[in-house]
Amino acid sequence: MMLNLVPFVSVDNMMKLVLHLGIEQVMVDLAAEIEADFLRWPAFDKTPRIASHSDVGVIELMPTSDGETYGFKYVNGHPSNMSRGLQTVTAFGLLADVATGYPLLLSEMTILTALRTAATSAMAAKWLAPKGATTMALIGNGAQAEFQALGFKAICGITEVRLYDIDSLATEKCARNLAGRGLKLVKCRTPEEAILGAQIITTVTADKQLATILTDNMVGAGVHINGVGGDCPGKAELHRDILLRSSIFVEYPPQTRVEGEIQQLPPDHPVTELWQVMAGQTPGRSSADQVTLFDSVGFAIEDFSALRYVRSKLAATGFCTQLDMIADPDDPRDLFGMILRAAT
């Protein structure tokens, strides 16, 4: 083994890997990996992501470790990027060996983040949404939308997705991409139309403002809300009144209270940690008319799970290259000599 070489999954190789495994299968697998890691939640070093904010966006580092493997993701969020022809969110990540500090994997994570975000949403809905839910409203039809739709199909058995976006071209794009994949797709002209008959409402818009895409009178009893788009300070999608009558489930409270929908609420407003529901420590949905809200912001453990999943698939599929990223002189004390010898 060449110690200087780090396996690298490029964007091209990530697309090939995902297509090889199947997009829905990848999300089913990711949900299982994330669930397994959420079930050993106390084993992880956890910290709110480290954010560097500017007027136009944020750049974040999201580290975690289970004591054997360390992982982190670099991710940005720049809502104004779209108008410049750029991705709102781009990301890459790394796994390293805790015992040596040497990197084990470098991977693109723009695509992987889209997959793990949808897998996490659907995993949460499996625990929180009303039993037998078949219809989902999908408000916001941008880069994350198709992943959400297919994740909920594959993991929760959703059969109908009702699409709405403030820009009808986004809805057209989304419907086109999802056509022929076994989902009934309904293009809607208003949010009100989109939520008709939906047991699950997913909001996944990108504006950096307190936009309140859903107002209180739109949310009926028994609905599960999957709030994905409100994920940084000053960015929310749900009216405060909805929050006040919802049972709120979160990933990691110290991060969600800063970034999530609950930034609109007092810091001591009760929330439930999703992993505790999965571990049987606290109830999830406890009545048919309860409004449940998964206030999703994305947490480092989900990226850790996703990176480990990708790494586990590389030996058999070969969708990676080797990066000469770690200086590794024969004598570890002779870094200088290694440079000198490179001249000859």
Place this chain on the structure above:
Amino acid sequence: MMLNLVPFVSVDNMMKLVLHLGIEQVMVDLAAEIEADFLRWPAFDKTPRIASHSDVGVIELMPTSDGETYGFKYVNGHPSNMSRGLQTVTAFGLLADVATGYPLLLSEMTILTALRTAATSAMAAKWLAPKGATTMALIGNGAQAEFQALGFKAICGITEVRLYDIDSLATEKCARNLAGRGLKLVKCRTPEEAILGAQIITTVTADKQLATILTDNMVGAGVHINGVGGDCPGKAELHRDILLRSSIFVEYPPQTRVEGEIQQLPPDHPVTELWQVMAGQTPGRSSADQVTLFDSVGFAIEDFSALRYVRSKLAATGFCTQLDMIADPDDPRDLFGMILRAAT
């Protein structure tokens, strides 16, 4: 410009770049870049590095931003690595555009960290060491030693370096690598012998313990101590009594109080920020018999400066490749469609 491609400096290209520019010249240039950035210290977002500790080492992320450019470094510190034939410290880093969050450069930083650490040490000594210093004791002759020796030669005019290591093979290695480079080299068998006649004492050992390589009676009046090796909790090189009679200069107090030699002192023990000396806000060395100590732990701004320097050299030298790291669909909302089209 292909937006998905990120310039990448491999270990091999970093060695070629450094050899092309000249090792000493690179450190002179880095000291100038770091000094320029220290002089605009208040312009930077600063945070203590985010450390993930284990029994055998630490993995750290070191982010900073000047509002236009964001940078971070991944670095580990595993003293036990050497006995396994691995580097104690490995690193890589990234620059990104604050306006878009898109990466601008990915680079190996094991070699670059060694260079910037020595450049920072020598830069600090330029402000703090006694005028006309010509002799340096270099205690600890491992991976960082040659860089320190040549950095002090190029930046401070040091002509004699007195080498000591608990392992004489390390001293032999260091002397061999430095031979013929214009330095008088004296191999010493004890720390006491190494400090004879030295106006500057550099300690750069790697043991993770409170090792007190220097005791109080070894440090004479007027000496400048460049304490490099004590750089994480539980790792120190200097006896507390030395600290108590030294004027202590640090990079970023919130980080140094946790990681540096001053972890041995009360949290309100007075220290001076090096940038304030450089900016003329506070005096540096104020008398000939003062003992000055640069309690160096390494700060994110130094890596930021170093990465920007490397980036500035790529267009003319071409020592980089292009990594397909950022998913960049033609329509930024159509990440899913980009994956689908990769199948065809």
